[in-house]
Amino acid sequence: MSGNPVSDFDFAQLRRFPDIEAENLFAHDATDELILREAEQALALAGHGEVAIVGERYGALTLATATVHGLHGLRVQQDGLSGENALAANALRAGLRESYTSMPLSAELFDRVKVVLWQLPRSLDEVAEVAELIAAHANPQVQIIAGGRIKHMTLAMNAVLAQHFSAVTAGRAWRKSRPLLINGPVNDGTAPSFPRREFHADLDLWLCAHGATFGGSKVDVGTRFLLEFLPQMQPQTSFAIDLGAGNGTIAAALAKARPDIHVTATDQSAAAVASTTATAAANGLADRIEVVRDDALGTFADESAELILLNPPFHIGATVHAGIAHKLFIAAARVLAPGGELWCVYNRHLDYRSALDKLVGPTEVVGRNSKFTVSVSRKS
Ligand SMILES: C[S@@+](CC[C@H](N)C(=O)[O-])C[C@H]1O[C@@H](n2cnc3c(N)ncnc32)[C@H](O)[C@@H]1O
Structure with missing residues (x-):
């Protein structure tokens, strides 16, 4: 060669x-x-x-x-x-x-x-x-x-x-x-099969997914746990950010559960953005879910949100790396208004609490099951 x-x-x-x-x-x-x-x-x-x-x-x-x-x-x-x-x-x-x-x-x-x-x-x-x-x-x-x-x-x-x-x-x-x-x-003229869509009766939600989307059209198990805490999240706010939206599960579940809320769902993945857009439309929520392709909230103004939800990635391609989660914590801290909340779910074995404490603000663990931790960090 x-x-x-x-x-x-x-x-x-x-x-x-x-x-x-x-x-x-x-x-x-x-x-x-x-x-x-x-x-x-x-x-x-x-x-x-x-x-x-x-x-x-x-x-x-x-x-x-x-x-x-x-x-x-x-x-x-x-x-x-x-x-x-x-x-x-x-x-x-x-x-x-x-x-x-x-x-x-x-x-x-x-x-x-x-x-x-x-x-x-x-x-x-x-x-x-x-x-x-x-x-x-x-x-x-x-x-x-x-x-x-x-x-x-x-x-x-x-x-x-x-x-x-x-x-x-x-x-x-x-x-x-x-x-x-x-x-x-082989072009046999069949209709495109993406985005795929799947109905989840337990959440009463359609999820749509293009091929590269994290988790496809499934509900991530960590996300499912995070959703149990929706009623506790900044009950008065009318605006939230779904950071790293994937197939749009969080944005759609939040918008469905709280009819007064508008959500901006954002992801750096083109497939995720297209999937979340399709999920919002499939559930009749397109008027309250805006979808933005963006790297770590780069286009969002400082102190502009009271509620951010995040199920952070811990892989970069095939490599396990905490840097990406920390990058998203720092981004969330910048975009949260004082008193605003960052809700996270992460694998139980990952100790993100001290990083969240340091990078965002006082962090409380509000839920733990055999696999996952849910925490809320308040911007001071
Ligand atoms: C663990 S998945 C969670 C997806 C979805 N929220 C869910 O609950 O199923 C993390 C998501 O973060 C996105 N992501 C990774 N790096 C990002 C970045 N720098 N900015 C925005 N999103 C990012 C990934 O594309 C992926 O969709």
Whole structure:
């Protein structure tokens, strides 16, 4: 694999910023390099505007393609806003901001494209949603060069891909990553199956979910516990924020339980934002739930809310990292008005109480079961 022009690309120039940066977190991985090497020939033959990049992390696939192959008009999909911002910052530094357009997962992303580079996700639903869209909208001759970490790839993934493509071939593994070469889209004209929707009779709620959404259309067990405390949360307030909204369970349950309340649901994930929007509509609550794609409340004014609800993530991709929860606590503290409340649910084994005390204000544990803790922190 040596002597390949991709090896001339300086991956070390890439940064994760404004996403969390830490010693064990990287802005590119072996899968990026492997995909680019496997795609060399296809990219050499591709024209401007004929390449889509799916699941881009921080810009490795996009900026190496633009640099090594001189291609522009790249269409790039990233679920997370912080990844999108990191790509923009990396592209600006490299003078390549004009080489690509960020796009949501949609028909337009794949419309007649001839090459797709794809960092495979772990979620089978996400694989299915992407595969369905490529098969329905890409050029019939499309070549898809996908890759992932071997430990996250399963035969079930191949089975999902085989429903949408006539050829799925595994390539040679390299540094714990494996490529999949996929072609022959099967477009049988069936209607898109996302967002999926599911009715939860116990909550009297429809939940909707695009493939990349945390928990799909299920109710998270921690969230279910948090919802038991809804009546105690700032009973007088008429405005609340659902921070990290996912499929919109919290926003919808709160709006349903309290007809006088307006909720802004926010998430950095494009799939979560689309899912929460669909959940609000499915429950007839769209007039009281506003949905915003935003990284850690970045667009919210200081001291503008009296109630924030949060079930924080503790993974970044496949890496367990407390930094993301702390980042959201700091964000909530800034946006809460004095006396405002941050309600959190988290795994019992995680000791977030001292961090909440320090970052937000006096924190009381109001509920504990065998798995979860629910706390309320009051902004002083
Ligand atoms: C554990 S899930 C909870 C989802 C949903 N609230 C529920 O209860 O099912 C955490 C959510 O936080 C979102 N998230 C992660 N980092 C974020 C950030 N920097 N800004 C906003 N949302 C973020 C994730 O996309 C995910 O949807």
